[in-house]
Amino acid sequence: MAPGTNVQSQNDPAARPRVLIRDATATDVGPILRLVRALAEYERLGHEVTATEAEMREALFGPLPRVHALLAEVAGEPVGLALFYYTLNTFKLRPNIFLEDLFVDPAYRGSGIGIALMRTLARRAVAENCSRVEWRVLNWNRPSIEFYRRIGAESIVDWHTLLLDGAALAALAEGTSHG
Template identity: 55%
Template structure:
């Protein structure tokens, strides 16, 4: 059930400043402010460039923006189907516990099924017990035995130049 007064809408190009603000707030919560370097223009290119590389929605409660989700489609070769990868979901702290996060994930699950996806996946920081408990309440389970690997910055450039 969607909470009363909640609207989930696709992000529009004019939402780039709002998305940048939400991402900075998420980064502060996750103690990763130093990694949140995306600009409003970066979000415009990511979401509305040619081709768009990701999608986003804005959660509004009582007409005010209170959260967002950003996702993209990956591929599962084992399933031979697309996967919806949830990059970020954020609900402002004052609005948590009202069913907004659950409504966002329900919307994303519907999008995943409509796109023929075999699964939805996302990452969560291992110390974020409230988020982990919330994900378990949705029926999500950790991917045992796997760890996320990352190449970025100088290491990415060095490999590309080799």
């Protein structure tokens, strides 16, 4: 489905809200940050959100955009978000899409918005010759894991996600020992 396309849920179109999925614009920075904060609260990580609207604007719409966003709107109000960026599959020399954040306002969950966002992202990946879409999900987030499995996603079992930040990142950058 092309961004900017109206979609309606497959189950009971009459009972589901009319949803517009579209690319975010610079005027959407406030709602995007609101949805990111809501996601962080849901993930019990609200204390980690330090991003400002100015930083979000620079990341999305600055001279070198680092991230892209799709918004799901109901009656003109943003109620869902897919925040993503591109990586590279070096073996195939094709781009990948990495879905950093997917969030649907709790009042709209189960209404087809999550699948509409994922379908729009999948169509973009196919249109842009990407080799895959990948993302992470917290181990305890069973509703999301079940949703992802229903759409055909598989867990990556042979790889570990690792993180280098804080003092360890600074130590490596400075060439000093962390341990």
